[in-house]
Amino acid sequence: QKEVEQDPGPLSVPEGAIVSLNCTYSNSAFQYFMWYRQYSRKGPELLMYTYSSGNKEDGRFTAQVDKSSKYISLFIRDSQPSDSATYLCAMSLTGGGNKLTFGTGTQLKVEL
């Protein structure tokens, strides 16, 4: 069993839809949770950074962490074609600047 599980997709949605992306993990010691966006042929870019359980909102993006269920989510509201990318969840024991354990990524396509 992988430490971090993520549905690879691809996930295709119409423009304006609400997108839900999810990861589950097995190591209860993870404390820091991140979502990265990766466009084709580019490096990952940090979207959201959260510590422990709870919600965090930034514009059209909302990150949720449920440590009791070992489950994290990223919601994208009013999705745009420019949101088409691979979304990677990542986790760390000791902070975003230290060793990150990534999921496999979910490929998202937002269609006009």
Add this chain to the structure above:
Amino acid sequence: EAGVAQSPRYKIIEKRQSVAFWCNPISGHATLYWYQQILGQGPKLLIQFQNNGVVDDSQLPKDRFSAERLKGVDSTLKIQPAKLEDSAVYLCASKDAGNTQYFGPGTRLTVL
């Protein structure tokens, strides 16, 4: 602010040959990382430097991979000899005192 620079962007070699990748981090960033991203997988940390010292190289296959950051700025990652399973994108990232890792565009290695 210039981002993380990597070269070359693409490299094709035969198995058992050697190859080297170069990374120039964002100016002033003391922490530098090398990740391996195999197609369809999330990035896996190979090595983390703090200035010119190694913080974590637990997942670096030391029989064939080596990395250095001699003056605490640029870094090189070498593979010698390469195997077919080394085909991947090699990502360099850097970080300042905060929690955000900034990734370069990567070097795509194909081993034939």
